[in-house]
Amino acid sequence: MIDLSILAVRRFRRGEYDRLVDLGLFQDERIELIDGLLVEMSPQGARHAYAVRQLTMLFARAVGERALVQIQSPLALGDDSEPEPDVALVPPGDYSRAHPSHAFLVVEVADDSLRKDRLVKARLYARAGIPEYWIVNLPQRTVEVHRGAGADGYSSVSTHGADQVIRPEAFADLNVAIGEIVPG
Numbered sequence: 001m002i003d004l005s006i007l008a009v010r011r012f013r014r015g016e017y018d019r020l021v022d023l024g025l026f027q028d029e030r031i032e033l034i035d036g037l038l039v040e041m042s043p044q045g046a047r048h049a050y051a052v053r054q055l056t057m058l059f060a061r062a063v064g065e066r067a068l069v070q071i072q073s074p075l076a077l078g079d080d081s082e083p084e085p086d087v088a089l090v091p092p093g094d095y096s097r098a099h100p101s102h103a104f105l106v107v108e109v110a111d112d113s114l115r116k117d118r119l120v121k122a123r124l125y126a127r128a129g130i131p132e133y134w135i136v137n138l139p140q141r142t143v144e145v146h147r148g149a150g151a152d153g154y155s156s157v158s159t160h161g162a163d164q165v166i167r168p169e170a171f172a173d174l175n176v177a178i179g180e181i182v183p184g
Contacts (some may be wrong), residue, residue: 011036012080023087033118036080042113047183048086051109051136052180055087062174067104076098077108077128083121086136089170102129104170109136126153128164132169141182 012020017033020026032113037039044052050061052071061068070106071139075090076099087107090100108117125133125182126149133154135147142161149168160166162179 009037011080012038015079017082032074032077032084032095033080034124039116040077041084042111045111047138048109050112050183051138051181052086055107055109055136055176057088058176058181059174062172063089065092066171068095068100070100070103074101076101077124077126077130080097081124081128083124085121089168105132105168106130107134107136109138111138114139118144123153125149127151134166136182141178141184143176143178143182151181179184 012033013036014033016040024176026038031038032041033039050176056069056071059067063069070085070088070090072084072086073079073088074084076082078131083101085103085106086109088100089104089105090103093100108121109111110117114135114137122133122135125147129149131147131149133149135146137144137159143166144161144164145158145160146154146156147171162182164184165175165177168175
C-alpha cells in the first residue's frame, strides 16, 4: 500500500459532493462526507437495525410535531461535511431543497464503528454546534451522552447502562429506557 501521508489530498466541498450524488455516482456505495473526505459507512447488522428501529418508534411517538425524526439521512454540517447519522431530531421545516444543517440531538448506533463515532463523529458534531450527541454502544449495552458542544469537542460525556433512563435536553419530557433500545 502507498503511504498517502506524503501526498497532497484534494478534499471535496459539500456542494461538489451533492452534485456527484445527484449525478448518481455513488448509488451502490454506503459513504458519507466527513471533513472533505469520502468515508465508507459500516454495514448494519441485525442488532444495529433493531436499535435504530426502536429509537425511531420511540422518538416519533414522543416528539410529535416539535421535531422531525430523521433516519440515516444527511445533515449539512459546514462546507466540508455531510454525515448520515443513524437518528437525528431536527427542527421542523421543509427540507425538499436542502438538507437540515442543525439538529437538537444526533444518535449513532455503534458496533464496529465505535472508535470512529467517538473520535471522528463526536468532534464533527461538537464543532457543528450539535448540542447533544448519543452513541448507542451495542457491545457494552450502554449509551454515551455527549453534551456541551464546543470547538474542541463536548465538555461533558456520561455513560448510562441498560437499566437506566436518559432524557434528551431539548425534550426533557421524553424518557428513553436504554434497555428498550439495546438488544440483550
